[in-house]
Amino acid sequence: MHDAARDLADHDRMAVGRTLAEAEQLPLWQPTGLDAPEVSPELPCLIAQDVLEPVLRAAAQDAGADVRFGTTLTGFEQHADGLVADLDGTSSRASCLVAADGARSGVREMLAIGRSGRGAVGGPSVNVYFRADLAETVRGREFNLCRIEHPDAPGALASVDGRFRWVFMTGGGHTDRDWPTVRRTALGVPAPDLEVLSVLPWQAEMLVADRYSAGRVHLVGDAAHVMPPFAAMGANTGISDAHELGGKLAAVSGGAAAPALLDSYDAERRPAGWFAADQSARRTLDLGGQGTTDPDLAHPFVLAAGGFQYLDGALCHPVRDVEPVQEFTPAGRVGTRVPHRWLGDARTLSTLDLGGPDWALLVAGDPRPWTTGGLPVHRLDADFLPAGTALLLRPDDIVAWRGTDVTAPARLRDELSRGVPRVG
Ligand SMILES: Cc1cc2nc3c(=O)[nH]c(=O)nc-3n(C[C@H](O)[C@H](O)[C@H](O)COP(=O)(O)OP(=O)(O)OC[C@H]3O[C@@H](n4cnc5c(N)ncnc54)[C@H](O)[C@@H]3O)c2cc1C
Known part of the structure; x- marks a missing residue:
């Protein structure tokens, strides 16, 4: 994924200006008051969707998927x-x-199946996908999103490959404007090779299936x-x-x-x-x-690290230790994705690498007293896990159980896999 995403490797900042030519990079956003260990063993990765999808398709085909286009x-x-x-x-x-x-x-x-939610959020928007060689214009000021404040062409310019391909997002529902002229106003440079590839009206919505x-x-x-x-x-x-x-x-x-x-x-x-x-x-x-x-x-x-906590499902509930969402304090609570910690000094295996295809057991302190029933066991001495406590990890990295009963994990894995609601 990082290899496919290399075009946007240095585009982690935002920018703002009256036009692209006048835009300046904003400082890289860092959360304040966060004394968190690293969030992930992987670096963040910006990738355009049309670059991502062929990577996913190749992986699916390598795994044996029969992918058929043009089939309804x-x-x-x-x-x-x-x-x-x-x-x-x-x-x-x-x-x-x-x-x-x-x-x-x-x-x-x-x-x-109906849907519920707020429906439309904000007004209609138009995305203009265009091609223009702007590599020299943005050199040294690379961005993933640049807010354009020109009164005749306000909007946001997104880098697709950071060089030739761009999307300009602007408010309003009209698609029949003179887009090349609007584009050049927003860019503040002549861009003689500018070619509009598509114009897509869309409306932001919040709706979830019932x-x-x-x-x-x-x-x-x-x-x-x-x-x-x-x-x-x-x-x-x-x-x-x-x-x-x-x-x-x-x-x-x-x-x-x-x-x-x-x-x-x-x-x-x-x-x-x-x-x-x-x-x-x-x-x-x-x-x-x-x-x-x-x-x-x-x-x-909490959003970016998949920090949502399941309170129901294939885990031991009721969940008593509810994860706060206004702060980022991952602590191996039941129903959450296990926090990333390196296992061992080599720093090559993360807790997040354990998920799948099997369940796994993470034990703080001596693992020998634990009855594992064939579960792979790893020792984890982490700030959030007192000695003698273990986490039962599902194949999707979710903590299904946390406790000190050394006989519980293997039994719970079997019960939860059978879909038996488990109160614990
Ligand atoms: C402006 C914009 C910016 C966005 N930015 C981000 C972002 O930064 N990060 C992010 O995570 N998400 C982002 N998104 C959201 C993201 O694009 C969508 O969530 C994603 O494309 C949804 O993928 P999907 O496969 O569920 O649906 P789609 O991408 O809509 O794919 C559905 C596919 O199903 C096919 N199909 C439909 N009916 C049939 C049928 N009967 N038979 C066969 N095939 C069928 C369609 O042809 C289509 O190919 C953005 C969206 C917009 C509009």
Whole structure:
């Protein structure tokens, strides 16, 4: 991913100016008052969606996926023992259907699943995707987003490859403006090679499906939730849906878990989708310059580090230790993604590398007293975990249980995999 994203490697800052030619970089944003260890073993990565998707497609094909473009799902029927999908008039049998068919999801409509939420957030917008060689103009002032304040062409300029490809986002619902002229006004340079590639009107919305699953069909991505883009959470939340659902489907189809485990997909990911969509809407309205800061805004790292806490699902509940969202204090609480810590002095294996395909046990102090039932065990001496305490990690890095009962983890792993609600 880092290799594919190398065009934007130095574009981690924001910029602002009357025009692009006059714009200045803003200092790199750093959260204040955060005494956190490193958040991730990986560096952050900015990547354009049309660069990301071929990387994902190649990975899917390497893993055996049959990827077919130009094929439309036109209908499906669910039966007790499976599902029959209609692909351009050809029937195809499957054990389940994952609907990743976008915001206007036809599958969601066929299932008559409604959506709830704030609806439209802010006014209509237009994205102008254009090509122009601006490498010299931005050299030394690289940015991912540059706010343009020119009164005749206000908006934001996003780098797609930082050199030739750009998106200008501006308010208003009219697509029939003289875009090359508006572009050149915003750029403040002649840009003789400027070519408008597409003009896309869009409206930011916050809407979440009322159910994520219906029988053998599961919604992921924009089919399940749409949110304003200003917290950069839309695709990220969809990828988290797919990560979690994929793990559960693999466990069920491989016989390691019971089909009832799939019920936890809705219980876990729907509140997570709502949280991301609601926070994205709050961030957007806050950016609107009302002069006040929404007290319910989550800390940016809580969003960026996948800091949502599951309170229900395939974990021991009720969850008593609730993770705050206005500050970033990951501590291995039940229902949260395990905090990143290096395991061992070599600093090559992170707690986040443990997830999948198996469950794992992280023990503070001597691991010998623990009954593991075949679970891989790792010693973790971390500030947030008192000696004699362990974390039971699911394949998706979520802490399913935390405690001191040395016989509990193996039993709980088996119960939670069977989809048995576990009170602990
Ligand atoms: C301006 C803007 C900026 C954004 N910035 C970010 C960002 O910085 N970070 C981030 O994480 N997200 C961002 N997003 C959100 C991100 O683009 C979406 O969340 C993401 O594209 C959703 O992916 P998806 O696969 O769920 O849906 P889509 O990308 O909409 O893909 C759905 C696909 O399903 C296909 N399809 C539909 N119906 C059928 C059918 N019946 N049969 C076969 N195929 C079908 C469609 O053709 C389409 O290819 C941004 C969005 C916008 C508008």
